[in-house]
Amino acid sequence: MMKLSTKGRYGARLMLDLAIHYDxxxxxxxxxxxxxxxxxxYMEHLLPHLKAAGxxxxxxxxxxxxxxxxxxxxxSLKEVVQSLEGPLTPAECVVAPSVCKRVSFCVTRDIWKExxxxxxxxxxxxxxxxxxxxxxxxxxxxxxYNI
Amino acid sequence: MMKLSTKGRYGARLMLDLAIHYDxxxxxxxxxxxxxxxxxxYMEHLLPHLKAAGxxxxxxxxxxxxxxxxxxxxxSLKEVVQSLEGPLTPAECVVAPSVCKRVSFCVTRDIWKExxxxxxxxxxxxxxxxxxxxxxxxxxxxxxYNI
DNA sequence: ATATTTCCTACTAATTTGATAGGAATAGTT
DNA sequence: AACTATTCCTATCAAATTAGTAGGAAATAT
Numbered sequence: 001m002m003k004l005s006t007k008g009r010y011g012a013r014l015m016l017d018l019a020i021h022y023d024x025x026x027x028x029x030x031x032x033x034x035x036x037x038x039x040x041x042y043m044e045h046l047l048p049h050l051k052a053a054g055x056x057x058x059x060x061x062x063x064x065x066x067x068x069x070x071x072x073x074x075x076s077l078k079e080v081v082q083s084l085e086g087p088l089t090p091a092e093c094v095v096a097p098s099v100c101k102r103v104s105f106c107v108t109r110d111i112w113k114e115x116x117x118x119x120x121x122x123x124x125x126x127x128x129x130x131x132x133x134x135x136x137x138x139x140x141x142x143x144x145y146n147i
Numbered sequence: 148m149m150k151l152s153t154k155g156r157y158g159a160r161l162m163l164d165l166a167i168h169y170d171x172x173x174x175x176x177x178x179x180x181x182x183x184x185x186x187x188x189y190m191e192h193l194l195p196h197l198k199a200a201g202x203x204x205x206x207x208x209x210x211x212x213x214x215x216x217x218x219x220x221x222x223s224l225k226e227v228v229q230s231l232e233g234p235l236t237p238a239e240c241v242v243a244p245s246v247c248k249r250v251s252f253c254v255t256r257d258i259w260k261e262x263x264x265x266x267x268x269x270x271x272x273x274x275x276x277x278x279x280x281x282x283x284x285x286x287x288x289x290x291x292y293n294i
Numbered sequence: 295a296t297a298t299t300t301c302c303t304a305c306t307a308a309t310t311t312g313a314t315a316g317g318a319a320t321a322g323t324t
Numbered sequence: 325a326a327c328t329a330t331t332c333c334t335a336t337c338a339a340a341t342t343a344g345t346a347g348g349a350a351a352t353a354t
Binding site for chain 3: 028030036044047050058059061062063064065066079
Binding site: 295296297298299300301302303304305306307308309310311312313314315316317318319320321322323324 | 325326327328329330331332333334335336337338339340341342343344345346347348349350351352353354
């Protein structure tokens, strides 16, 4: 149904959490899981992908944990989602022409390609820093209106 | 993986085929299936959705078949995909807030919503007529370069 | 040494996806 | 009226994907 899987969705929240705690050194997965209300065991599966993409660093053992490999302003949501979900295109044929013999004359493929580019652009325009700012503003709003 | 299912992909091709044969009256599913190289039995499952969305008309019995309910220029790809895949949003929470208790303060949700709007805009800007034109140009190009 | 933490692999349950099958209802044709 | 062609409807099924659990090995600080 044209949906992100939990990989992309949880991954975005995980990285936002790391961005919020960017100045706190290494952050425990346990703590992220608790704050984000995501199963620690499942979230563990996301980390190798984020690490392979050069987005996070980790330290094992006591006092270990995870932290961003770059400043929040240097990491776009596109990198995060792409590292977890693969190519941001709505159809496989765009990125792997061999899956369909109609690629050379298929009009829908051209359109799927365009849609993928729009998705990429949108996600690329949002950095983790932007998201932290958005979060701060949300907190302020709820303080103003909900109390 | 942020992909359309075959419903959306096959549906787009089905509707393009109907648009190409818009002046030929009722078109046989059998013929569409043959031209598009899609299993007739499977494609049958797409038609009720397209009909419910008011995009096609059908006639049973001998001399029956399917045809567009409106001119190709009056049908956007968005309507087609949406009728088959449901809401064009990358996360369920955007359209069904009850699935997650974090919606009120979740930043990622705001972003998923924005991405969904971009996808909608892109698909809405393409009509079946546009796609027919694209197809014609492709045919011309292949005639020029491939022979 | 010991406690803590990441890291790695295997397994499993649930859901979704893609597809097939059989026949009922309908509309033209002879 | 009988016949043929077609849409329409429902049930079933296999394969793939997704989401999650479990157990323990490797590494690091104290």
